[in-house]
Amino acid sequence: MSAADRDGGGRTALLVIDVLNDYDHPDGDALRPSAHAAAPVIGRLIDEAHARDVLVVHVNDQHDRWDIGAEDLVALARRGSPDELVDPIVPRKGSPFLLKARHSAFYATPLEYLLERAGVARVILTGQVTEQCILYSALDAYVRHLDVVVPRAAVAHIDEELAAAALRMMEANLHAEVVDEQVDWG
Template sequence: MTRARSLKQTALPHSPEVLLLVDVINPLDFPTAQDILPTALQAAHAIAKLKNRCTRRGMSCIYANDNYGTWHSEFRDILAACRDLKGDRGEISRLLTPEPDDLVILKPQHSAFHSTPLQHLLTEMKAEKLTIVGLAADMCVMLTATDARMLGYEVWVPEDCTAAESPERKSNALQQLHGVFKCSIRRANRSEK
């Protein structure tokens, strides 16, 4: 016997500040994944600490995740597959598994704003400030942050909560976000290097 899912409407929380987690549930299955994996795990631990602080403060969290071309699946399928991975890949997904109150959207392109309901969600939530974390600093995080700035949001991209395939790529992306788009890039966890 199959239990019918509820279609009961749920209210969106009012959240002037939102933590946006970009592509953190990720199989890291591409030719140069080994280059990003060590720093991705470090970033995941920093993101987990930051997320804990944000939720204690009452901030809403939105996961904006790539669908990895799996057009017949949904986020739960992607999460389950990533959590089952061995080693650091699975650890990252287990560490950053969404909580029941977290919101999740799937994105087909690099920016979390492109062809998704993200802007609508943020408007309904009365969001003004976004903290954007995730993978990779020089691709999806950067493009999401630039779109957010162009839409008028105040943006913080904590440097210790992102990763890229090389330190140079990460540094260049963060400096571009800071210098050109006026995003804050200060660390989330100041006691760590």
């Protein structure tokens, strides 16, 4: 039974995962083209979510620095990408911003508690990397009985084949709704 079935509805939240990145790492060159294609789509979804009063939560890798915050990560991203690709995905004032240590947005973060307190039953996953952090976050959402939506144009990958397999796994095993770009905000 899904969270929406259990509580008669529930809110939707847009999760923006690991988008603040300078691409200065071993997978950076492989990730960059897909991330650049996904960034404007993620930006549009963030705009839509805010316009609809949908909770937008940014969860970002801390790059092995626990003293880093959102502003520092935005500066790091600006070093690796032009402003027109960073500006749409910058966390807005008032949007929750969480740091994560490992692949899942839920692992060792207060995300589950935040979503539960906000009455969220459905999450829309966007960001990087489809075959890693998006997949593991989808699994963790699923085991927490959250409904999962993944707009394929709003997730970036390192390996196109692994990303396609990850999306198929999310659909088949986690009952995720994988959509092109448009989402039903619920």
